[in-house]
Amino acid sequence: MSDAHILEVRDLRKSFPVSTGAFTHSSGRGVAVDSVSFSLERGETLGIVGESGCGKTTLARMLLRLIEPDSGEMRFRGQDWLGAHGGELRALRRRIQMVFQDPIASLNARMRVGTIVGEPLAIHEPQLSRAERRARVAAMLEAVGLGGDALGRYPHEFSGGQRQRIGIARALILRPELVVADEPVSALDVSVGAQILELLDRLRRELSLTLILISHSLPVVAQLATRVAVMQAGRFVEFGPAEQVLQAPQNAYTQALIAAVPEIPA
Numbered sequence: 001m002s003d004a005h006i007l008e009v010r011d012l013r014k015s016f017p018v019s020t021g022a023f024t025h026s027s028g029r030g031v032a033v034d035s036v037s038f039s040l041e042r043g044e045t046l047g048i049v050g051e052s053g054c055g056k057t058t059l060a061r062m063l064l065r066l067i068e069p070d071s072g073e074m075r076f077r078g079q080d081w082l083g084a085h086g087g088e089l090r091a092l093r094r095r096i097q098m099v100f101q102d103p104i105a106s107l108n109a110r111m112r113v114g115t116i117v118g119e120p121l122a123i124h125e126p127q128l129s130r131a132e133r134r135a136r137v138a139a140m141l142e143a144v145g146l147g148g149d150a151l152g153r154y155p156h157e158f159s160g161g162q163r164q165r166i167g168i169a170r171a172l173i174l175r176p177e178l179v180v181a182d183e184p185v186s187a188l189d190v191s192v193g194a195q196i197l198e199l200l201d202r203l204r205r206e207l208s209l210t211l212i213l214i215s216h217s218l219p220v221v222a223q224l225a226t227r228v229a230v231m232q233a234g235r236f237v238e239f240g241p242a243e244q245v246l247q248a249p250q251n252a253y254t255q256a257l258i259a260a261v262p263e264i265p266a
């Protein structure tokens with residue numbers, strides 16, 4: 001294992017119970033994520049692409065430890081991330097954050113934006129004074145392109161793209177090292193989505209983030225990814241540097257995905 005690796009994942013697997021017949025009462029388990037292994041270096045953007053139901057969100061939730069895998073290993077900066085518990089788990093948790101697909105559903109509609117974005121700070125850095133917390137929130141809102149007046153307003157007063165900026169500000173307020181964005185632009189118009197992707201890329205550079213960008217859309221992934229994983233039926237069927245996967249795909253499924261898109265930004 002090299003120090004450059006921020007995340008190493010080995011043989012991650014997750015299955016869910018599925019009922020196979022209403023009358024037979026028989027049930028089995030469907031495998032949502034199967035034998036997924038990869039390593040990611042600091043500062044990279046891993047794009048994970050695959051059709052609906054292939055296991056992208058299940059994988060993302062395991063990477064965040066929102067759900068536990070059936071088996072496998074995960075190391076975050078060399079530490080046993082899957083085995084972490086107690087104080088170590090809490091300390092690691094704040095270093096890995098998620099941006100969600102649906103900013104409306106993921107933001108508490110009754111809270112003002114300042115409270116929404118400041119909440120992780122209130123939990124993880126309770127020693128900060130109100131003024132210090134407010135200053136951190138205001139700076140983060142500015143970094144995502146929202147004015148200071150956003151602090152006192154409510155999520156419904158913003159457009160979809162602005163709401164996703166609020167979601168990004170909340171994810172970044174604790175200064176995480178790894179950010180997993182699960183379909184961050186699929187609820188947005190293409191042009192608004194492109195601006196959000198540009199924002200994520202700029203923040204990655206400015207804040208030295210490593211990014212995992214999950215999308216069913218190959219052009220979305222191609223816009224930012226330095227590495228691409230193609231997922232099919234729970235498995236990584238292709239994984240490599242973005243140029244290699246996009247220009248010279250080895251796998252038939254990847255070739256079909258690329259053939260379906262007229263122009264991939266090189």
Ligand SMILES: Nc1ncnc2c1ncn2[C@@H]1O[C@H](COP(=O)(O)OP(=O)(O)OP(=O)(O)O)[C@@H](O)[C@H]1O
Nearest residue numbers: 016017032050051052053054055056057058059216
């Ligand atoms: N909590 C759960 N209980 C049972 N089955 C689940 C659960 N979560 C996911 N699954 C199943 O696991 C598989 C993968 O689902 P997942 O949500 O990870 O796919 P996805 O690639 O994110 O799809 P989409 O592009 O539609 O978001 C699907 O068959 C889904 O039905």
Ligand SMILES: [Mg+2]
Nearest residue numbers: 056057058183
């Ligand atoms: Mg999903």
